[in-house]
Amino acid sequence: MVPLSPFPAAGSPLDLIGFPMDLGADRRGVDMGPSALRIACLHDRLQRLGYAVTDHGDLAIPIRERLLVESPCLKYLSAIVNAAETLAHMVRTSLGDGRFPLCLGGDHTIALGSLAGIGAYCRDAGRTPGVIWIDAHADMNTDLTTPSGNIHGMALAASLGFGHQRLTHLLGFAPKIKPEHCVLIGVRRLDPGERERINDLGLTVATMTDIDRRGLAAIIDEALATLRTKVDYLHVSFDLDSIDPAVAGGVGTPVAGGLSYREAHLLMETIAECDCVDSLDLAEVNPILDTANRSAELAVELIASLMGKRIL
Ligand SMILES: [Mn+2]
Numbered sequence: 001m002v003p004l005s006p007f008p009a010a011g012s013p014l015d016l017i018g019f020p021m022d023l024g025a026d027r028r029g030v031d032m033g034p035s036a037l038r039i040a041c042l043h044d045r046l047q048r049l050g051y052a053v054t055d056h057g058d059l060a061i062p063i064r065e066r067l068l069v070e071s072p073c074l075k076y077l078s079a080i081v082n083a084a085e086t087l088a089h090m091v092r093t094s095l096g097d098g099r100f101p102l103c104l105g106g107d108h109t110i111a112l113g114s115l116a117g118i119g120a121y122c123r124d125a126g127r128t129p130g131v132i133w134i135d136a137h138a139d140m141n142t143d144l145t146t147p148s149g150n151i152h153g154m155a156l157a158a159s160l161g162f163g164h165q166r167l168t169h170l171l172g173f174a175p176k177i178k179p180e181h182c183v184l185i186g187v188r189r190l191d192p193g194e195r196e197r198i199n200d201l202g203l204t205v206a207t208m209t210d211i212d213r214r215g216l217a218a219i220i221d222e223a224l225a226t227l228r229t230k231v232d233y234l235h236v237s238f239d240l241d242s243i244d245p246a247v248a249g250g251v252g253t254p255v256a257g258g259l260s261y262r263e264a265h266l267l268m269e270t271i272a273e274c275d276c277v278d279s280l281d282l283a284e285v286n287p288i289l290d291t292a293n294r295s296a297e298l299a300v301e302l303i304a305s306l307m308g309k310r311i312l
Pocket residue numbers: 108135136137139152239
């Protein structure tokens with residue numbers, strides 16, 4: 001029997017970066033997500049897996065009571081752009097130093113920052129970034145299609161180069177990633193404008209219906225096999241609302257009919273086995289809607305699975 005290679009390599013450096021942002025959504029509470037994940041022993045779990053963890057604390061993000069809504073179709077644009085740009089610089093530096101950035105949300109505007117940092121790093125390093133976007137939503141709105149004006153629903157579209165220039169051109173370039181290098185998994189609620197854009201772009205989307213029909217294992221195997229032929233950098237952007245609210249109720253925007261507990265672990269374990277993940281966002285943990293921090297504890301378990309925890 002071939003012994004399993006040690007994963008991660010002992011002492012692999014990992015940066016935790018908290019992004020306590022709740023300006024991207026109407027419902028409050030996800031700004032406490034980074035605390036909830038730390039309280040659920042994230043640092044310890046990662047250390048026990050062999051990572052040398054540096055916690056950079058939380059970025060300073062203004063509270064909404066001190067801000068004005070500049071535009072109803074781009075709520076809190078300036079504050080979000082500023083924070084995302086700071087995150088982008090941190091992620092770029094982390095990657096440039098050969099470290100693994102793990103970004104803790106906060107709402108899914110976190111991905112504006114992480115993907116900008118990743119895009120900049122990959123341009124410098126001559127690498128091609130891909131993303132697995134795990135989410136109940138597609139976050140493919142723009143200021144022209146959004147029904148709510150909430151920027152967390154625009155994070156993927158902006159990273160692909162669609163939407164308001166201040167969102168698409170973080171760090172001064174666009175796009176951060178190409179549509180053919182993205183796979184969405186767990187999607188079950190789309191706005192009409194998002195559906196249209198997804199179809200126009202031919203984005204690869206595994207909806208919950210696809211997962212019911214074909215099984216998660218087949219879908220993630222296929223996604224990884226395809227991405228591996230096209231990209232040499234892989235980011236996972238994980239929105240906890242992809243999980244069924246009966247399993248994880250403490251999320252930003254709960255939608256019935258999500259991934260089961262085992263499907264979520266299988267997804268993480270399968271991605272971990274490919275040994276090719278370079279960075280991770282964990283977004284939309286909402287302690288206000290949670291019971292005894294269970295959703296954050298589940299999120300930490302899932303992070304551990306993705307980062308190499310094995311049953312056997
Ligand atoms: Mn999302």
